[in-house]
Amino acid sequence: MLTSSAAGVYVICPTPFEADGRLDVASTDRMVEAYLKAGATGLTILGIMGEAPKLTAEEAHTFVRQVIARVAGRVPVIVGVSAAGFAAMSALSAKAMDAGAAGVMIAPPSTLKTDDQIVSYYADAVEAIGTGVPFVIQDYPLTTNVVMTPKVIMRIIDQNPSCVMLKHEDWPGLDKITTLRRASDEGQVRRVSIMCGNGGLFLPFEMERGADGAMTGYAYPEMLVGVVNLIKQGRRQEAHDLFDRHLPLVRYETQPNVGLAVRKYVLKKRGIIASDTLRKPGPKLSPETIADIDWLMERIERSQKGSLAA
Structure with missing residues (x-):
């Protein structure tokens, strides 16, 4: 089961599709x-970048079962269960946990406007999924349009013992990490794991502010792992140098609307998935954009060879 000591890199997995849109098992x-x-150190599936709303309930269950079976207990798997209603959230949560998931991730709906509404929503969500299911708060105001202050997050943590992790994707949000870590260090709130998203765009600084790792899907996850490990070893300059080599592609991949298409294209070109298909509605990359990505990948590959030669 997922605990508040989770750390490292939980890669956000896209959902691979065949060229015709079917789930790609291989x-x-x-x-x-x-x-x-x-x-x-973990995987997260059916997140915002996993095209979860484009899957049928049965497809979502099938994908969850396949990933968890393939992992075979080697690392924890977190399943995104955000839904328009609590009935769907409860059903997917139950099936995911029965399949062997370590916990679930919940993003707030865009209809929430006040602090009390946000806190009440998470209380209702916990009632729906069950108090024994560890859950992750997904704080991603750039997509959800729901702004959670540190005080609101602390209220959710205090009122729900099953909350074990914050997926931090606020931007700018470095001071939010500092505030939450200071509060837990001073005993004002129970300490939970903080894992950071946003494509890894601010990862070295987030780690230095007290984050426990990354939970994002950048198409070179070995960079995320390297940066997290180097920061933990106190090797700041090396961590930032590694990050800086990838930053142009990280930035390109973080663009709104086309980001997932870029990520899937890179994963396909790296031989990790067979097709970069997105289910409709979704963007298509222009030839010019593809040329940009190819050039950025070539720069990364050259720099990696150079560092190995050195």
């Missing part, structure tokens, strides 16, 4: 193995 297995080989 690519899913290959993707899981590639992420584990890169050093992932």
Whole structure:
């Protein structure tokens, strides 16, 4: 089961599709193995970048079962269960936990406007999934339009013992990490794991502010693992140098609307998935954009060869 001591890199997995839009079983297995080989300490599936709303309930259950079976207990698997209603959230949560998931992730709906509404929503969500299911708060205001202050997050943590992790994707949000870590260090709130998203765009600084690791899906997860490990070893300059080599592609992949298409293209070109298909509605990459990505990948590959030669 997922605990508040979780750390490292929990890679956010896209959902691989065949060219005709069917779930790609072979690519899913290959993707899981590639992420584990890169050093992932956990996997997260059916997140916002997993195209979860485009799956039928049965497809979601099938994908959850396949990933968890492939992992075979080697690392924890977190399942995104955000839904428009609590009935769907409860059903997917139950099936995920029965399949062997370590916990679930819940993002707030965009209808929440006040602090009390946010806190009440998570109380209702916990009632729906069960108090014995460890859960992750997904704090991603850039997508959800729900702003959670540190005080609101602390209220959710205090009122729900099954809350074990914050997925931090606020931007700018470094001071939020500092505030939450200071509060837990001073005993004002129970300490939970903080894992950071946003494509890894601020990862070295987030780690230095007290984050426990990354939970994102950048298409070179070995970079995320390297940066997290180097920061933990106190090797700041090396961590930032590694990050800086990837930053142009990280930035390109973080663009709104086309980000997942970029990520899937890179994963396909790296041989991790067979097709970069997104289910409709979704963007298509222009030839010019593909040329940009190819050039960025070539720069990364050259720099990696250079560092190995050195």
